[in-house]
Amino acid sequence: MTAGTTAPVAVTGLGLLTPAGDGTDATWDGVRRGLGTAAHDPALHGLPVDFSCRVPLSSEELGRRIGRAAWRMARNSGLAVLAAREAVLDAGLDPGSWDGDRVAVVLGCGLGADAEREAQAVRLRESGPEAVSALTSALVLSNMASGEVSIDLGARGPVLAPNTACASGGSALAVARDLLAAGRCDIAVAGATEAAVTPLVCAGFWRAGALSRRTGTPVGASRPFAADRDGFVLAEGAGVLVLERTGDAAARGARVRALLVGCGSTADAHHPTAPAPGARGAEAALRTALSDAGLAPHDVDHVNAHGTSTPLGDAGEAALIARVLPHRPSVTAPKGVLGHGLGAAGAIEAALTVLTLQHRTVPPIANLGAPAPEFGLDCVSKEPRRQDVRVAVSHSFGFGGHNVVLALARAS
Structure with missing residues (x-):
């Protein structure tokens, strides 16, 4: 391990609303x-x-918990708040x-308020x-969730809404880290x-051949890295992390759940939907993140994979992991449980990676007995694995070639 190019930042708070539960603990x-x-x-x-x-x-419960402002919010904004x-x-x-002028909000969103x-x-x-x-014009804007969170929290610093499709959550965290490093905010x-489970979105992904067609047994449809995977399952959700400079977190005696030590962002520049051959862009993102953190490949103990359960996507990611991390770190893929939360997925999975580090526990990949034999990955399946994970990477890849x-x- 060597010195990274950017100082690490502390993750001091987590908030999750996902198909697995209402709140982080659930x-x-x-x-x-x-x-x-x-x-x-x-x-x-x-x-x-x-x-x-x-x-x-439910929409009713969501509105009750948000309060008076709920009338003007689409579901994706309500989940974010x-x-x-x-x-x-x-x-x-x-x-x-707090000093709201020094608080930034960076919330990614891929499709946004498609139901509306x-x-x-x-x-x-x-x-x-x-x-x-x-309200239509305001409701459907993909930046509106970040705007509503800014209003709700009184955060008047930079308010941004990165949209890199299914990598939006990862992009948001990388941008937030850079804002802290540049001194543009203190929190x-x-x-x-994302809340885009609609007939049109579903039909579009179905026509593209991206969705699982296991209509008889939907609970078992999402099966990342399995030999018989046949596509992803549409999902919704929100994941939010609070990031601070480590010195600021220490000064106020905050509990630090984990450290964000490196970020890598690249583009395939290849095709709107298909990944680059050999996952070249994804590999560059992984190597950049490790270099940014001052880490070598062998330092990685665990991979939280993008793992969408698509034949092509999982094969490319598996080859990438095996090539760059040949020491076979443990691999999990939350989309087996949660489905594919599209723009929200990267943030949710980053939060789950934080919890893996904190609790020294790797969750299993749902619906996976063993990975496809050609992959050669150490996938965690069937039950959680206790593991002394010190360093982990979280992958996010999106249409448009975003990595x-x-x-x-x-x-600690």
Whole structure:
């Protein structure tokens, strides 16, 4: 291990709303159990693929917990607000007393408020322009979740909304780390949100051949790195982390859950949806993250894989891991339990990596007996594994050729 190019930052708070549970503790318990959460979805009834992974929180309950501002929020914004509140509370911070000018919000989002967009399109077609909500233009903006979190928390520093498709959560955390390093803020509330499980989105991914078609057994449909994987399962969720400079966290006596020690972001510059041959861009992101952290490949104990359960994607990622990390670190892939949260996935998985480091426990990959024999990976399956994980990497890859890898280390 050598000195990294950027000082590590402390992760002092976590907030999660996922199909595995309402809150960080519930999500961690659900992911450790390693059971899929996919189920038939009434909103997708009649489609060739009619199942998804939903956050167990009704719109009514979501609105009640948000409060008076809920009327103007799409579901993705509401999930982000609740996850951010949990993360800030977990960090021991009080928005009522902090200097909001020094608080940044960086929340990624891929598709955003597609349910609202589709509903308003139906109103326009069936009843004319007078039936369209005056809130439509604001609701569907992919930056609105970061804006609503900023308003809710009184955060007046840089407020950004990276959109790198399914790598958006990873991008948000990398940008937040850079804002802290540059002195642009003292606290960064960072992560991602997504609530785009809609008929149009589902039909589009189905037509692209990206979704699992196991309609008879949806709970077992998402199976990263399995020989018989056939596609991913649409999901929703939000993951938010509070990041601070390590000195600032120490000065206020904050609990540090883990350290974000390196980030790597690259582009394939190859194809809108297909990864570059040999996963060249993803490999560059992994090597950049390790170099940024001052780490060598053999320092990595664990990989939280992107692991979407698609034939092509998993094969490329498996080859990448085997090539760059031949010492066979443990591998998990939360999408087996959670489905693919699209833009939110990278932030949720980074938070789960933090919990793996903190609790020295690697959750199992759902629906996986053993990885496809050609992969040669040490995939954790069937039950959680106790492991003294000191350094872990979290992979996020997105349409458009986006690659983001985060390197995280145990705080103590």
